[in-house]
Amino acid sequence: MEKRSTVDNTMILFDRVIKTYETGQKALDDVSLQIEKGEFVFLVGNSGAGKTTLLELILRETEADQGNIVVNGIDLRQLKERQVCRYRRYIGMVFQDFCLFPDFTVYENVAFAQRVIEADHKRMRSRVMEVLSQVGLEKKAGCYPGQLSGGEKQRTALARAVVNQPVLLLADEPTGNLDQKNAEEIMRLLEKINRQGTTVLVVSHNQELVKYMHKRQIALRYGRVIKDNSRGGLMYGF
Numbered sequence: 001m002e003k004r005s006t007v008d009n010t011m012i013l014f015d016r017v018i019k020t021y022e023t024g025q026k027a028l029d030d031v032s033l034q035i036e037k038g039e040f041v042f043l044v045g046n047s048g049a050g051k052t053t054l055l056e057l058i059l060r061e062t063e064a065d066q067g068n069i070v071v072n073g074i075d076l077r078q079l080k081e082r083q084v085c086r087y088r089r090y091i092g093m094v095f096q097d098f099c100l101f102p103d104f105t106v107y108e109n110v111a112f113a114q115r116v117i118e119a120d121h122k123r124m125r126s127r128v129m130e131v132l133s134q135v136g137l138e139k140k141a142g143c144y145p146g147q148l149s150g151g152e153k154q155r156t157a158l159a160r161a162v163v164n165q166p167v168l169l170l171a172d173e174p175t176g177n178l179d180q181k182n183a184e185e186i187m188r189l190l191e192k193i194n195r196q197g198t199t200v201l202v203v204s205h206n207q208e209l210v211k212y213m214h215k216r217q218i219a220l221r222y223g224r225v226i227k228d229n230s231r232g233g234l235m236y237g238f
Ligand SMILES: Nc1ncnc2c1ncn2[C@@H]1O[C@H](COP(=O)(O)OP(=O)(O)OP(=O)(O)O)[C@@H](O)[C@H]1O
Pocket: 021, 022, 023, 025, 026, 027, 045, 046, 047, 048, 049, 050, 051, 052, 053, 054
């Protein structure tokens, strides 16, 4: 495949990746792509195009049948099962339906991610409050998810995803359950996180929002990359 820069600067490399499910459904069909460290990229495409499968491969929740995937210098074929948890520590994840613990407060939801990596207990409180302040939720630290608006729930999820300072943030339809105003606010926060150095990959169906953001777009259709606007030319619809 075409090399965009040196391997050292690459965050995500897919080289001729094929993924077929047990049902015989081919979800990714010869996908090659390269995302640099520090990029902000949208992954777009119709339902069933293979977007979630691509994120699951990056997270090593599933494995490719053929081809090579390298994330932040780690060849996923070489990753042993016992190394997967540690590998995922450096990846933040945000979902459409927030996936917050309903019986935990906002503070506890975010602190949970710090506990998982056994972060320094003394510094945990200040780090959690720092990210809650970045997403404008310091005054809601004691609230439960059921007491929050959709936008606030997603901002809590975003705080949880970045509290451990991931090198890579994956977001699967992060604005799917939000109105336009809240969706734009989440996008501005993702941009802020990206400016702080985290590579961001966002799956989105929201064509208006994607166009408004003016970022690189990789489009999938039937498991193939059909367009990548970093390689010249604009995309109109997908
Ligand atoms: N666990 C699975 N077993 C069998 N087939 C699957 C599985 N997961 C996904 N697929 C199939 O693989 C293809 C790609 O699915 P995927 O979820 O990656 O698409 P997507 O682009 O994320 O779609 P959507 O936008 O609807 O979430 C689809 O045809 C889907 O039906």
